[in-house]
Amino acid sequence: MLLTVAVIGAPHGLRGEVRLDLRTDDPERRLAVGNVLETEPADAGPLTVTRARTAPDGATFVIFDEARDRTAAEALRGVRLVVESDEDEGDDDEGWYxxxxxxxxxxxxxxxxxxxxxxxxxxxxxxxxxxxxxxxxxxxxxxxxxxxxxxxxxxxxxxxxxxxxxxxxxxxxxxxxxxxxxxxxxxxxxxxx
Incomplete structure (x- = not known):
C-alpha cells in the first residue's frame, strides 16, 4: 500500500524550493537529503531530496534535484510524494485518501x-x-x-x-x-x- 508523505505546495523563491503539506509523522526520515520519493501522478517523479528545512513557523520546505527553478517547482504543485508501506510504519492512516x-x-x-x-x-x-x-x-x-x-x-x-x-x-x-x-x-x- 502506498502511503502519502506530503503534498507539494506553492514554490518559495526562485531556486525551486517548495512548501510541503506534510502527511507523515516522521518527516526527518522520509525527507532526508538523498531520499528518492515516488510520486502521484507517477510521471512527475521520482524526486530526489537535495535540501529540506523547517521554518520557524513550522512549515516544511524542500528542494528536489529534478526541479531547480521556480517554473519547475510550480509544475510540481499538487503532486503527492508517496512511499510503499513498511513494517516500521506506525500509522496506517497516512495511506487513506x-x-x-x-x-x-x-x-x-x-x-x-x-x-x-x-x-x-x-x-x-x-x-x-x-x-x-x-x-x-x-x-x-x-x-x-x-x-x-x-x-x-x-x-x-x-x-x-x-x-x-x-x-x-x-x-x-x-x-x-x-x-x-x-x-x-x-x-x-x-x-x-
Whole structure:
C-alpha cells in the first residue's frame, strides 16, 4: 500500500524550493537529503531530496534535484510524494485518501452508530475525520490509531474510540448510563445476558 508523505505546495523563491503539506509523522526520515520519493501522478517523479528545512513557523520546505527553478517547482504543485508501506510504519492512516473515507459509517468500538464520515481534513498537526452525526451536527476526531482503531472500506465502516465530549450523543454518556445501571440494586445485576 502506498502511503502519502506530503503534498507539494506553492514554490518559495526562485531556486525551486517548495512548501510541503506534510502527511507523515516522521518527516526527518522520509525527507532526508538523498531520499528518492515516488510520486502521484507517477510521471512527475521520482524526486530526489537535495535540501529540506523547517521554518520557524513550522512549515516544511524542500528542494528536489529534478526541479531547480521556480517554473519547475510550480509544475510540481499538487503532486503527492508517496512511499510503499513498511513494517516500521506506525500509522496506517497516512495511506487513506478523503475519497476512500467519505461516506463510511462511523461506529463506536462497542458497535453503536455515531454517524457518517463527511470529510478528512488535513491540519498542520494531524489529519482529522469529520463525522456528520444523526442529528446533523458535526464531530471532529483526530485520525490517530488510538482514536480510530479500524478502517474497513469493504464493510463500509470506520471504528472510533472517541474521548468524552467529541460527539453530541457522547459515548461517555452511554458509559455513564451503564455505570448507573450497574450501580443499581442486585435485582438488575442478574438480568443482563
Amino acid at each position: 478523503p475519497h476512500e473515507l467519505v461516506g463510511l459509517r462511523a461506529v463506536h468500538v462497542d458497535g453503536r452508530e455515531l454517524g457518517t464520515v463527511a470529510a478528512l481534513e488535513h491540519l498542520p498537526a494531524q489529519d482529522v475525520l469529520v463525522v456528520t452525526e444523526p442529528d446533523g451536527g458535526e464531530a471532529r476526531v483526530p485520525f490517530v490509531a488510538e482514536l480510530v482503531p479500524d478502517v474497513d472500506p469493504g464493510a463500509g465502516t470506520v471504528t472510533l474510540d472517541p474521548p468524552r465530549g467529541i460527539f453530541a450523543g457522547d459515548p461517555a454518556e452511554w458509559e455513564d448510563e451503564g455505570e448507573d445501571e450497574e450501580a443499581g440494586t442486585d435485582e438488575g445485576a442478574g438480568t443482563r445476558a
